[in-house]
Structure formats: C-alpha cells, structure tokens
Amino acid sequence: MEISLRPASPSELPTVHAIMRQAFEEYRGKLTPPSGALSETIEDISSKIEANGGAILAQDGNAAVGSAQFFIHEDYVYIGRVSVLPTHRGSGIAKQMVAYIENHARQLGVVQTRLEVRLSIPANVAYYKKLDYNVLSLHAYPDETDYWYVMGKVLTN
Numbered sequence: 001m002e003i004s005l006r007p008a009s010p011s012e013l014p015t016v017h018a019i020m021r022q023a024f025e026e027y028r029g030k031l032t033p034p035s036g037a038l039s040e041t042i043e044d045i046s047s048k049i050e051a052n053g054g055a056i057l058a059q060d061g062n063a064a065v066g067s068a069q070f071f072i073h074e075d076y077v078y079i080g081r082v083s084v085l086p087t088h089r090g091s092g093i094a095k096q097m098v099a100y101i102e103n104h105a106r107q108l109g110v111v112q113t114r115l116e117v118r119l120s121i122p123a124n125v126a127y128y129k130k131l132d133y134n135v136l137s138l139h140a141y142p143d144e145t146d147y148w149y150v151m152g153k154v155l156t157n
Contacts, residue, residue: 067083
C-alpha cells in the first residue's frame with residue numbers, strides 16, 4: 001500500500017466529511033457528550049477551515065482513505081478530526097497525516113502544533129504521546145461527564 005497525501009480542494013470537502021463520519025462512527029452512542037464529528041456538516045467544515053485552515057486527504061491509489069483538518073493560530077497549528085477509514089487503520093496513515101501537517105506548520109514558520117484528545121479514549125492519548133505530544137492542559141465538559149487534554153508538540157527542524 002502506497003499512501004499519498006495532499007491538500008483537499010474545496011470541492012473535495014464532501015470526501016473529507018464522509019471519511020471523518022465513517023472513522024468516528026465507532027464512537028456513536030459511546031461518548032458523553034457525543035463526538036461533534038458525528039453532527040458536523042460539510043458547511044461546518046468549510047466555515048472552520050475557510051478563515052485560516054485547510055484539510056488534507058490520504059489516498060491509497062485513487063481511493064481516499066484518510067483525512068484531517070488544521071487551523072492556523074498565531075503561535076500554533078491546531079490539528080483536528082484525524083480520520084482513517086476502518087479498513088486502513090494500523091498502517092501508519094494517521095501518523096503520516098500528522099507529520100504532513102507538522103511539516104506544513106514548519107513551512108509557515110510556526111513552531112508548535114496542538115490537538116485535543118478525550119480521556120475516555122485512552123488509546124488515542126497513548127498514540128499521540130508516542131508521536132511526542134505532551135499534555136498542556138486538562139478540560140472538562142460542562143456536565144463533567146468527560147474530560148479532554150489539549151496536547152502540544154514543539155516542532156524542531
């Protein structure tokens with residue numbers, strides 16, 4: 001399997017959305033509050049990335065199998081909705097997409113990336129720690145049914 005990564009064009013946001021929905025479907029009914037990825041629309045994605053962000057697609061040949069979104073802030077790039085189709089998990093695609101966005105941040109002169117991870121999904125916390133992300137802060141949802149970390153990574157050349 002040879003994976004290629006590239007920016008998603010505005011006309012490909014339905015594909016970004018479809019991959020995200022399929023990837024997050026496993027969490028339906030299991031997270032409180034529910035994942036926002038399951039209610040997000042194509043228009044929501046477009047609005048979020050339009051101002052100062054983007055989306056990428058991972059392709060296996062001609063088939064899109066992964067997507068991620070990013071948002072550029074003054075001193076960091078936020079990475080969100082890292083999504084890989086269940087059929088392609090465990091093959092390093094998420095790691096490649098995160099590295100792609102990190103490299104994009106470096107090209108912009110930004111030296112830090114951030115992302116958010118729910119504590120109720122400990123495998124994701126462990127995964128990002130393996131990618132050298134550190135916990136920056138802990139947050140609770142308003143009803144305190146779940147918590148999440150903001151994790152960050154200082155980018156080196």
